[in-house]
Amino acid sequence: MDWDNLRYFLELARAGTLVGAARRLTVDHTTVARRIQALEKQVGSALFAREAGGHRLTEAGRALLPQVEAMEAAFLAVENAAPGARQGLQGLVRIGTTEGFGNLVLAPHLAHFALEHPGLVLDLLALPRLVHLSRREADIVISLERPARGAVLVVKLTDYVLQLYGTRDYLARHATIRTADDLRGHSFISYVDDLLFTKELQILDELHRPERFALRSTSILAQYEAVRAGAGLAVLPAFVAAQDPDLTLVLPGKARFTRTFWMSMPEENKQVARMQATWAFLRETVAAQQGLLLPALHAPTSAIASGP
Secondary structure, three states, X not given: OOHHHHHHHHHXXXXXXXXXHHHHHOOOHHHHHHHHHHHHHHHOXXXXXXXXXXXXXXXXXHHHHHHHHHHHHHHHHHHHHOOOHHHOOOEEEEEEEEHHHHHHHHHHHXXXXXXXXXXXXXXXXXXXXXOOOOOOOOOEEEEOOOOOOOOEEEEEEEEEEEEEEEEHHHHHOOOOOOOHHHHOOOEEEEOOHHHOOOHHHOOHHHHOOOOEEEEEOOOHXXXXXXXXXXXXXXXXXXXXXXXXXXXXXXXXXXXXXXXXXXXEEEHHHHHOXXXXXXXXXXXXXXXXXXXXXXXXXXXXXXXXXXXX
């Protein structure tokens, strides 16, 4: 039986769609379809049921899957033990995370990691939504909610701080803000409620229920730009806003919130060299960024005594 056909079977079982499997294998989706047809001809049974949303394993496919996974594990063990196996990482690693964290914290460091490993292809899915391991959308996922089930390896990656920010010009045009009650009448920038992908981002309600929103967006980077434009106040991650000289803290110490990033990957990936290396690199990178993610508590005078 052709191992390549089995490899295509495994990726389609994991991805659930021809396009998803093709992306992981870096081939055209027609190649995946052709390989699956050849394998089904060899085993004499349909391995997938074709549905509107993709491909679902049949009973024969489910029976074959653990055997092929065992073959893959054996192959990887031999590959990793072979002389010269550590000379270079090869293949694709897809990393899913939130938009701001992916773009501002991870991307620059992942670029350097990719330069060090030219045989490695890194896909960074930095999206304002959940990226699902269960749907095989990514190999490693960094999320705000801890995965609750499945054969998944999970670690706490880091805590990070969010704070209330506004521009100096905006604050100078308004009365001094000393307490949460003083936030009445201010314009706010936040998420679109019915498109909020995790309860962990329902932060503003813990501080103040705005009477008016100047702008709402699914994108934290769009919210940041709206604050910079002077449209209002927003709760932003410190790693997005703290180093911007145009922004200042509002109610420092009182409007300070902590959230957690969790990192997870399927148990089956932990024996794969490129996954191990990327996992370790992400942990080391984030550990080195604690000053950005968890800035020291301080209260600049301009933030307290803002206003006319």
